Amino acid sequence: MSSATIKKLEKNFMIVLLVVGGIIISIPFMWMILSSFKPLNEAVQMPPTFLPQNPTFENYINLFTNLNFGIYLRNTLIIVFFSFIGLIFNGMAGYAFAKYQFKGRKVIFYTILATMMIPGQVTMIPVYLILNQMGLTNTMTGIVLPGLAVAFSIFLFRQFMQTIPDDLIEAARLDGAGEYYIFFKLIIPIAKPVFAVQAILTFIAAWNSFLWPLIIASDQRLYTLSVGLALLEGQHSSNFALQMAGAAFMVVPIVIIFAFFQKYIIEGFTMSGLK
Template sequence: MSTKLARWTINGLLLAGSAVALFPLAWMLSVSFMHPGDSGSLPPPLLPADATLANYRTLFLRIGIGGYLANSLAVSTAITALSLAFNLMAGYAFAKLRFRGRTAVFRALLGGLVIPAQVAMLPLFLLLKTLGLVNSYAGVVLPALASVFGVFLVREYARGIPRELLEAARMDGAGEARIFVQIVLPLLRPIVVTLAIITFLTAWNDFMWPLIVLTGQDHYTLPIGLASLAREHARDTELMMAGAVITVLPVLVLFLALQRYYLQGLLLGSVKR
């Protein structure tokens, strides 16, 4: 009897918690299909009386959110591809190649994690201004091309590669670049997927730095474009919800598809830090 009660309580609480977690997202989706102004009636409706795509049409045809979407896709993809390459190379070197100062350099990198990224943002803006890169895609992409977290994650994983495997390849006369591409990378596949999805999601959701470095609409990513729309169209609830859906949906779908890899990376990255 008591176990039955406990089972009901536990699953009931889980159900309630999930409802609270999902409600804002469900509401966002529902309101995005309402006619302009409909969500403002009292009591607030939960479902559209007459579903419409009007808000999405306005966003794409009149406001040009497609441009923001394209910018977000381009910037996030570039960051993911390039930083993946850089972090993989560095993480592998820290794990498997011997060189003077290896421990010291790695310690220094980890020490850098203490410093919040925002400390660097003011001079970084001046630096990019000098380079003529303010309000450009490069301004968003360049600073994100390597991350201590990524290097660390790869190093942790790459340490499991047997040394004999690499030595054998060297005996056979394979160059270091070939060893990396043909032997190491295939072994690192799971962590490559993990790091790719984490990097993509982080780049997609990033707000403060793009807000600083992107000064004109043409280069806005979705979060920046959405934040600026929200100030202009504060009263257009339905329109803003459609914009939020467009921003959130790609990352949510990506997460659902690759959830296992994402959660694994989250654990690897935090448990040992």
């Protein structure tokens, strides 16, 4: 065999490996989707059916009529909305660290980086106590506030904004533009790529938020989709078809967003300058 054929064979072998591995990786997703359209007795039937024999939307309808998934969805979207405001805060901070000289810049920046090292388990109890002291437990504000500022996001914004030329900002200043005007009208449009990546990551994080709503919300009115799904899992522990519909309702939107933006999401992680 010539080396070219060996190379081709090798590549085909790699593709086969990739496909087999990919199918194994996707089994949980496929099973979730398929089971969510089966009536309960079919979902737990042994041997299982592959495609739903009597496809039904009953499980999905159930989520909204008998369970409170409508409210959970609304709460989750509120969290998403506020996390976008947090994103602007992070962008502002990243800009200041990248483009201003000021007293304490280094110290404050390293302090912010250091907060990334603190595990969530250490802060969750005192944050709960602090919010309790402020009377914010079991409120939407209490759920949203702790997650607004994200150190890693500030870091990424700073990295990107350092590449914006100083001359550009100076020129705007000479033209008489104010500092806020410069940030909102000049910097944000230039930094669109990093804002886009951060917006997608922020959306995913907020959509998936679990621990804070779980701790802060004692009232079902404030549950997010994740917390509601965990509750569903506990209360309807044998209704697997319903559970799969709940899971699919959480996963599918993210999968769709991911399919559209996958290039940006994946590059977002490599943007942090990792070799």
